Amino acid sequence: MIDLDRLIARIEQLGQVGALPGGGCKRLALTPEDAAGRALVTGWFRDLGLDVTTDVIGNTWAIRPGPGDLPPVVMGSHIDTVATGGLYDGTLGVLAGLEVIESAIEAGVETDHPLAVAFFTNEEGARFAPDMMGSGVAAGALPLDAMLASRGIDDATVDEALTAIGARGDAPVGALSPAAYLELHIEQGPVLESEGVQIGVVTGVQGISWTEFTVKGRSAHAGTTPMLMRRDAGHVAAAIAMEARAIATDFGPPQVATVGRMSLSPDLVNVVPERATLTVDLRNTDETRLAGAEARLFAFAEAAARDEGCTLTRRSLARFEPVAFDAKLVDDIATAADRLGYSHRRMPSGAGHDAQMFAPFCPSAMIFVPSRDGISHNIEEYTAPEDLERGARLLADVALARAGC
Amino acid sequence: MIDLDRLIARIEQLGQVGALPGGGCKRLALTPEDAAGRALVTGWFRDLGLDVTTDVIGNTWAIRPGPGDLPPVVMGSHIDTVATGGLYDGTLGVLAGLEVIESAIEAGVETDHPLAVAFFTNEEGARFAPDMMGSGVAAGALPLDAMLASRGIDDATVDEALTAIGARGDAPVGALSPAAYLELHIEQGPVLESEGVQIGVVTGVQGISWTEFTVKGRSAHAGTTPMLMRRDAGHVAAAIAMEARAIATDFGPPQVATVGRMSLSPDLVNVVPERATLTVDLRNTDETRLAGAEARLFAFAEAAARDEGCTLTRRSLARFEPVAFDAKLVDDIATAADRLGYSHRRMPSGAGHDAQMFAPFCPSAMIFVPSRDGISHNIEEYTAPEDLERGARLLADVALARAGC
Numbered sequence: 167m168i169d170l171d172r173l174i175a176r177i178e179q180l181g182q183v184g185a186l187p188g189g190g191c192k193r194l195a196l197t198p199e200d201a202a203g204r205a206l207v208t209g210w211f212r213d214l215g216l217d218v219t220t221d222v223i224g225n226t227w228a229i230r231p232g233p234g235d236l237p238p239v240v241m242g243s244h245i246d247t248v249a250t251g252g253l254y255d256g257t258l259g260v261l262a263g264l265e266v267i268e269s270a271i272e273a274g275v276e277t278d279h280p281l282a283v284a285f286f287t288n289e290e291g292a293r294f295a296p297d298m299m300g301s302g303v304a305a306g307a308l309p310l311d312a313m314l315a316s317r318g319i320d321d322a323t324v325d326e327a328l329t330a331i332g333a334r335g336d337a338p339v340g341a342l343s344p345a346a347y348l349e350l351h352i353e354q355g356p357v358l359e360s361e362g363v364q365i366g367v368v369t370g371v372q373g374i375s376w377t378e379f380t381v382k383g384r385s386a387h388a389g390t391t392p393m394l395m396r397r398d399a400g401h402v403a404a405a406i407a408m409e410a411r412a413i414a415t416d417f418g419p420p421q422v423a424t425v426g427r428m429s430l431s432p433d434l435v436n437v438v439p440e441r442a443t444l445t446v447d448l449r450n451t452d453e454t455r456l457a458g459a460e461a462r463l464f465a466f467a468e469a470a471a472r473d474e475g476c477t478l479t480r481r482s483l484a485r486f487e488p489v490a491f492d493a494k495l496v497d498d499i500a501t502a503a504d505r506l507g508y509s510h511r512r513m514p515s516g517a518g519h520d521a522q523m524f525a526p527f528c529p530s531a532m533i534f535v536p537s538r539d540g541i542s543h544n545i546e547e548y549t550a551p552e553d554l555e556r557g558a559r560l561l562a563d564v565a566l567a568r569a570g571c
Numbered sequence: 572m573i574d575l576d577r578l579i580a581r582i583e584q585l586g587q588v589g590a591l592p593g594g595g596c597k598r599l600a601l602t603p604e605d606a607a608g609r610a611l612v613t614g615w616f617r618d619l620g621l622d623v624t625t626d627v628i629g630n631t632w633a634i635r636p637g638p639g640d641l642p643p644v645v646m647g648s649h650i651d652t653v654a655t656g657g658l659y660d661g662t663l664g665v666l667a668g669l670e671v672i673e674s675a676i677e678a679g680v681e682t683d684h685p686l687a688v689a690f691f692t693n694e695e696g697a698r699f700a701p702d703m704m705g706s707g708v709a710a711g712a713l714p715l716d717a718m719l720a721s722r723g724i725d726d727a728t729v730d731e732a733l734t735a736i737g738a739r740g741d742a743p744v745g746a747l748s749p750a751a752y753l754e755l756h757i758e759q760g761p762v763l764e765s766e767g768v769q770i771g772v773v774t775g776v777q778g779i780s781w782t783e784f785t786v787k788g789r790s791a792h793a794g795t796t797p798m799l800m801r802r803d804a805g806h807v808a809a810a811i812a813m814e815a816r817a818i819a820t821d822f823g824p825p826q827v828a829t830v831g832r833m834s835l836s837p838d839l840v841n842v843v844p845e846r847a848t849l850t851v852d853l854r855n856t857d858e859t860r861l862a863g864a865e866a867r868l869f870a871f872a873e874a875a876a877r878d879e880g881c882t883l884t885r886r887s888l889a890r891f892e893p894v895a896f897d898a899k900l901v902d903d904i905a906t907a908a909d910r911l912g913y914s915h916r917r918m919p920s921g922a923g924h925d926a927q928m929f930a931p932f933c934p935s936a937m938i939f940v941p942s943r944d945g946i947s948h949n950i951e952e953y954t955a956p957e958d959l960e961r962g963a964r965l966l967a968d969v970a971l972a973r974a975g976c
């Protein structure tokens with residue numbers, strides 16, 4: 167009871183919004199491209215006759231009215247992308263949720279709990295930190311005011327961006343109160359493909375730590391300034407980047423460390439940089455290990471700055487402890503996968519997801535489908551049609567069961 | 572016969588053009604600020620009744636007509652600055668040259684060779700590579716066409732920028748043919764100040780090598796991509812930056828190495844960078860050592876890229892071998908300093924200068940005055956009035972003697 171062609175057609179149509187020349191797309195949160203994506207998806211919600219609501223941070227959900235006033239079983243994810251995004255990250259969870267509802271309507275299937283589909287604002291965290299911002303606000307885990315004040319990579323605040331694209335709704339924080347939350351997502355990593363497994367039954371999400379370091383040194387002449395007299399902010403930044411890699415190596419998997427952003431000022435070939443900023447993304451499934459990685463990185467950064475005669479400031483952009491999903495819901499997914507004959511394995515998620523923000527407040531869980539070559543946040547991101555179908559069917563199965571049909 | 576107040580007033584007035592909020596100034600080559608600086612200085616040239624000429628790359632010189640048609644003794648430097656520039660780098664050489672001519676006119680001193688003062692386009696190399704571009708073209712050492720096609724940090728070409736600010740003149744390459752070239756400049760380094768010496772008699776300029784590296788890897792998800800599967804262009808860039816520092820340390824003085832520019836793409840906190848560019852500025856007074864530093868850096872960069880599964884391209888932005896100034900002119904400067912009672916020492920220049928471009932074609936030399944704390948390419952750049960005066964007097968002495976008076 168899933169129309170795969172319709173699902174794929176929608177994924178491709180949404181992929182045209184913010185399409186990049188070489189494939190993939192760029193729909194950074196709350197940009198005009200995101201606005202166009204929101205309009206397209208909300209149009210599909212309305213075409214089905216669903217009740218559409220948008221809250222004060224732009225989260226949007228559509229409910230198929232049910233017989234009573236039980237809370238809805240929500241299927242959701244996000245439609246924003248990174249700057250080098252693919253077609254599936256986030257959109258699959260939203261459009262598969264829509265497909266489940268449309269199929270249920272077509273099949274005349276009624277449920278005790280209403281079915282709902284949602285997309286949340288700025289899940290990627292690529293424009294505004296932290297990631298999972300909209301779902302974090304919706305679930306009450308992140309304070310609305312601080313999030314509205316978050317300044318993006320282009321210096322606009324979330325507040326300004328919401329206004330600019332007209333994405334602010336009037337539903338208050340807490341207006342969405344799911345009976346359960348389910349998210350289908352591409353794995354974005356290599357595990358399922360390399361093991362030849364069809365479905366990932368996601369047990370939880372690893373902890374995430376994002377730190378921005380700003381190093382201040384002194385601009386100086388590249389030709390005349392003896393090495394020992396330099397206070398080179400760029401050198402400290404490079405040293406921190408190397409240490410991040412060393413931490414990942416020394417800790418071993420599942421520790422990962424990424425320097426995604428770096429910039430120097432004045433950024434001129436013959437001027438010793440007076441300022442450098444960089445971000446370090448650290449993740450681990452184990453909170454103690456993650457805190458240990460942070461401690462080592464922070465201590466190193468302080469010492470490196472001091473040795474170079476620079477000053478260092480450090481700002482936390484995101485910090486989420488590891489999250490465990492609802493044991494019963496996780497079991498239900500595994501059982502349903504068995505019933506459908508899909509091979510599956512339990513696994514933690516390497517990426518952050520909206521589901522983790524709901525996990526403390528309602529039974530929440532996730533389903534992964536394979537990513538070709540484990541690639542995501544890249545225009546080459548791809549998941550095969552049969553995997554999309556298995557994921558959507560399993561989502562339908564679990565959601566309908568939860569909703570009571 | 573130098574009016575120090577007039578000289579300082581002009582330095583300060585020119586320093587108002589492109590003034591930065593905290594002091595210092597930003598007059599990147601061929602920007603509107605540079606245009607305003609050119610207009611101001613050219614106005615002073617004309618006020619003195621000098622013959623002003625501008626050539627096809629914007630170099631501008633002013634000649635005090637002499638009795639016959641001997642070639643001029645040229646005093647020159649540049650008026651462009653880096654983005655965090657001070658008030659003295661370049662401007663001192665130009666405005667002291669102007670002061671020497673004005674004082675000579677006032678004193679009624681006639682010379683056999685005409686006296687001339689010049690400023691050359693894009694000496695800093697901060698907007699367009701290479702540095703010493705205008706003087707290199709004027710002296711016939713750099714090809715005009717390639718220089719006009721050079722693309723700046725803002726993507727405009729020299730050709731476009733010349734047109735945009737109307738700085739292109741009609742004098743052809745080679746129109747300026749000095750009998751001798753003399754340049755007064757701040758040291759921009761710590762040697763004179765730390766040794767308590769008043770004048771640097773510059774024997775030559777160290778070799779300069781500027782390389783831009785572009786690393787291409789693969790964008791990937793920061794949370795899901797195992798460390799061993801990454802092709803992280805940013806990691807390679809950081810490793811190259813660390814190696815540049817290690818080369819300077821291992822080679823020891825006078826080897827210096829600077830990473831002035833670095834940028835990552837897509838430059839997002841949770842995306843492994845797919846592209847990184849960085850520049851490395853290497854300098855040494857010894858050509859063999861400089862070539863050795865380049866060889867080690869290039870080999871390291873290739874290996875680092877290969878180890879990370881990335882590709883590397885490398886582009887030379889500037890390459891100048893060490894230059895020796897004219898022995899007789901250097902001796903003349905030392906002798907004149909003795910006569911004036913100024914303490915002095917011979918020293919190589921750490922920075923590149925327009926004088927080095929003329930050195931192969933006519934007797935050329937330079938005079939340094941101390942820089943406070945050795946700081947330059949920084950808004951704190953400062954040279955005390957008495958040092959400015961000594962430098963200008965010595966310049967006058969040597970220039971008038973050369974010109975025959």
Ligand SMILES: NC(=O)NCCC(=O)O
Nearest residue numbers: 289290297517518794841
């Ligand atoms: N799923 C996903 O790519 N989320 C972005 C947040 C993160 O994990 O960095």
Ligand SMILES: NC(=O)NCCC(=O)O
Nearest residue numbers: 389436694695702922923
């Ligand atoms: N004098 C000076 O700062 N020149 C700029 C060229 C360089 O040495 O990088």
